[in-house]
Amino acid sequence: MAQVLEFKLPDLGEGLTEAEIVRWLVEVGDVVAIDQPVVEVETAKAMVEVPCPYGGVVTARFGEEGTELPVGAPLLTVAVGAAEGSSGSAPSPSPSSASSSLSSSPSPSPSSGSGTESSGGSGNVLVGYGTGAPAARRRRIRPDRLDRAVAEVLVAEAPVHEGPVPVVSPLVRRLARQHDIDLRRLAGSGPDGLILRADVDRAIRTAEETAAATARVQAPVAAVVAAPNGVAAASDAERIPLRGxxxxxxxxxxxxxxxxxxxxxxxxxxxxxxxxxxxxxxxxxxxxxxxxxxxxxxxxxxxxxxxxxxxxxxxxxxxxxxxxxxxxxxxxxxxxxxxxxxxxxxxxxxxxxxxxxxxxxxxxxxxxxxxxxxxxxxxxxxxxxxxxxxxxxxxxxxxxxxxxxxxxxxxxxxxxxxxxxxxxxxxxxxxxxxxxxxxxxxxxxxxxxxxxxxxxxxxxxxxxxxxx
CATH class of the missing domain: 3.30.559.10 (Chloramphenicol acetyltransferase-like domain)
Known part of the structure; x- marks a missing residue:
């Protein structure tokens, strides 16, 4: 039975708290061996090739080249534990069994010191460096190069109502339709899960707040920025991140x-x-x-x-x-x-x-x-x-x-x-x-x-x- 394990960016030692992805050494769908280098990262001190403690099939990568990740953030996920004798083929667990293994227990961390032998991991996250890593949030991924079974294990979708949507009021349906709210994905607060107008209003506010936050992050720099000495800085001025x-x-x-x-x-x-x-x-x-x-x-x-x-x-x-x-x-x-x-x-x-x-x-x-x-x-x-x-x-x-x-x-x-x-x-x-x-x-x-x-x-x- 296959199990999907998450490999996080390990503690590289010397007080380093982040690293920049310079070059991926594996692709999604590649078969990797235990302790095989999977990514080359640049820290504030040096370039380091990071080996993965698990052997199996790479099911997802987190971060493009040039992305800076904190220690403990997910680097990639690997499907391990394929049936013996299947040379070069990706593990093919049933969706139900693999999903239960993911939901019933968290992905083992290299620093935990447990579960690595049974899952095919070496525990040697990065030879010569520390292995402790803080817990990191699991991210949603959608692999596109794996077989259907493994993909179904990894895709994390929001819950969807099966059968009739529990809505009585036509006003609630019209309000949801006007604001592009999918009623099948709402959890009703009324009796027996009935979706009320308050639930739709709450979803509308959440969507608006999310859109506003995204706009603030992506908003361009103001056309002219006043500098302390009174000199104007053009919006097209080059900005170079101070990192690495x-x-x-x-x-x-x-x-x-x-x-x-x-x-x-x-x-x-x-x-x-x-x-x-x-x-x-x-x-x-x-x-x-x-x-x-x-x-x-x-x-x-x-x-x-x-x-x-x-x-x-x-x-x-x-x-x-x-x-x-x-x-x-x-x-x-x-x-x-x-x-x-x-x-x-x-x-x-x-x-x-x-x-x-x-x-x-x-x-x-x-x-x-x-x-x-x-x-x-x-x-x-x-x-x-x-x-x-x-x-x-x-x-x-x-x-x-x-x-x-x-x-x-x-x-x-x-x-x-x-x-x-x-x-x-x-x-x-x-x-x-x-x-x-x-x-x-x-x-x-x-x-x-x-x-x-x-x-x-x-x-x-x-x-x-x-x-x-």
């Missing part, structure tokens, strides 16, 4: 500006020697020569050395407890621009890595970011962020701290500039370094000391050898 990665970035930046009393200091540094050292590293040959080392990898290694000297900046603030929490290890985030927007992958335990190891991990995470395959775990847990906005051809910026961290180092482009070197004017490779820090965790002296140490290592890479 863009929405998450907006929320985090807003929270950073709201909660963190930040300050920025900056310094210009002569990076000529650093560039020469990098060139020498990458020109090395023989067994000791490793992969190429990027400028970002060298700056990352300098940052970990600076944080060892100034641990105040490798911290966060517990606002509820009014405590500064200094963190034992450095998980270094770096800003990466992708087609999906700005993301910050995290190099775990960067304080234990050398420049070559950090560079290799940055390259690996950058490739995952470009292909949209970073997991939420690879985008969270950072303790300090390095932002190389110089790749966009700009000299400087005032970085916004990646909440809940305490500081971010920004690096501008390295370019030839006139510079006083050894008492004479010369053309040198100069870079601007900017440090934005949470003024609650330290004062300007500590922030200045950190930035000055970074600049010294850039100008004289041999300084770094003291800490290696």
């Amino acid at each position: 990665v863009r929405g998450a970035v907006a929320d985090k930046l807003s929270r950073s500006r709201t909660e963190i009393p930040d300050a920025t200091c900056w310094v210009d540094a002569d990076a000529t020697e650093l560039m020469a050292v990098r060139a020498a590293m990458n020109a090395a040959t023989g067994p000791s020569a490793g992969p190429k080392v990027s400028v970002l990898a060298l700056l990352a290694r300098i940052c970990t050395a600076a944080l060892a000297r100034f641990p105040e900046l490798n911290a966060t603030v517990d606002t509820a407890a009014r405590e500064i929490v200094r963190l034992p290890g450095v998980h270094l985030g770096f800003a990466a621009q992708t087609e999906r927007g700005l993301v910050v992958p995290v190099v775990r335990d960067a304080h234990t890595r050398n420049a070559e190891s950090i560079g290799a991990e940055i390259a690996r995470l950058t490739e995952l970011a470009r292909t949209g395959k970073l997991s939420p775990a690879q985008l969270t847990g950072g303790t300090f962020t390095l932002n190389n906005y110089g790749v966009f051809g700009v000299d400087g910026s005032t970085p916004i701290i990646n909440h809940p961290e305490a500081a971010m180092l920004g690096v501008g482009r390295i370019m030839p500039k006139p510079w006083v070197y050894q008492g004479e004017l010369a053309v040198r490779q100069v870079v601007q370094l900017s440090l934005t820090f949470d003024h609650r965790v330290c004062d300007g002296g500590t922030a200045g000391g950190f930035l000055r140490y970074v600049a010294d290592c850039v100008e004289q890479p041999a300084v770094l050898l003291r800490t290696l």
